Amino acid sequence: MTGLHAKTLTELKAGLDGGEFSSVELTQSLLDRIAAHDDQLNALITVTGDEALAAAERADDARAAGAGGVLNGLPIIHKDIFCTRGIKTTCGSRMLDNFISPYDATIVERLAAAGAVVLGKANMDEFAMGSSNETSYFGPVRNPWDRERSPGGSSGGSAAAVAARFSPAATATDTGGSIRQPAALTGTLGIKPTYGRVSRYGMIAFASSLDQAGVITRSAEDAARLLGVMAGFDERDSTCLDVPVPDYVAELGQSIKGLKVGVVRQHFDAGLDADCGARVKEAIAVIESLGATAVEVDMPNIDYSVPTYYVVAPAECSSNLSRFDGVRFGHRAGNVEDLFDLYCRSRGEGFGDEVKRRIMTGTYVLSAGYYDAYYLKAQQVRHLIADDFKRAFEKVDVIAGPTAPTPAFRLGDKVDDPITMYLNDIYTIGANLGGFPALSVPCGFVNDLPVGLHLVGHHFAESTLLRCAHAYEQATDWLAACPEGFA
């Protein structure tokens, strides 16, 4: 069976339901594709071929028996930040190069229960700390649109795998933009749900007040389908909220007439590439032509987003990553003198440069004498930024703007300057600070590289975002664009 890779998850579901092909045929064709092409991209850390074919066979058997969940036999790739029982779970780090998870993350469990077939584990920036996928211990991922460029990060492997048609969908996580920025840079759709919407049990923690799980797909409908399975209360995650999950797919069809779209003046300042800005403005005009109204909104504190994030996120990371001690799991240094030496050397050897830098930044801002000036101050500014959003949502349903300041940049271009790298997330961080849902949908090209339109909604407004993206998709054909060599 050829050509299956080009189909979206929704199209594949129809094909399986209609008996056009089996899940085993589909799974084998994607595994063959990964084997043939991933040496160019390095999108996957682990390919789980045997497990995938066994799961596909079970799905086909279930279908034959008239059973099977809503995703029965459909392929997915998991970002390697999600624990998968019996399968290596590295988080892109040498620290966990030998870690075989003893349990499944809740979303891994839920997707499997719905019948999804896991093709493998996606490459990522180490511990999700990076915006280019260059901090991975397993090497950078290459962008399918230009192999010399980054696919963004930290979910760079997930985004590249979906863009290259290795899988119609991949799970991903977002702490400051790690789903949306790679989606923008690879011409895919990525959604970060509301904080607390999706369980984080079994998702390796980076910054606990910001982290959220989501998906990268090639259509809003596919994202709606997956989110419906992933979202919802989980008693194993104390931050996961007990809020009913709407039927995201059913709500996609509703019109966007009368939708109020906020455009943030500060988002079109000098930091934005002019051509990217033009694509985004064109996209907003298309959304207006579908019956929405654009309104200018002012967010006076939004420029503090990045410095606020680079206090809060490192502080939480320095605390979360203290669990890696070389004692219970993970890398352990050899020939140590004493316990202190064991900790320092295991961590010194196990963590890469960017992770060490963030742990040290966090340690510094939390240390005696600096806590008030940095950490407490950042938490106060965080409040101001969240209030900017809440004020805007009194007037508008969604906020639209650019996802990233530029299209995909060259590998190596920003890796030596942390501040330049951090500024990649200037438009996405605000949603994490306030816990708001947000997505990126492709809105055209600049120099043959994809550009993303960023949509942010109020808490639990995922349906509105997906509906808006879906309407935009119907009016344009950017999501159907395929990078050369991957058609």
Added chain:
Amino acid sequence: MSLDKDQVRQIAKLARLELSEDEYAESVEKLSKIVDFVDHLSAADTSGVMPMAHPLNVAQRLRADVVTEQNDRDRFQENAPAVANGLYLVPKVIE
């Protein structure tokens, strides 16, 4: 504000990270840049603003105090670098 090498040494010690001499030099430079960058926050007027520790204003949920976990020690210890009789082994800490 720039950091000096002694400060970075102290931070690395607190964070339990061993760094090479090259890493120290690089960390002094890059951490100083990061600290300078986040110093922009001092310009924000935050008088009377409550610190925000969490994005949603909800109370911590509590569960009933009953046993829900089974003992999976052996399975969990399969990932441990050194164990004996169900115990994690570390270098001697008491002489």
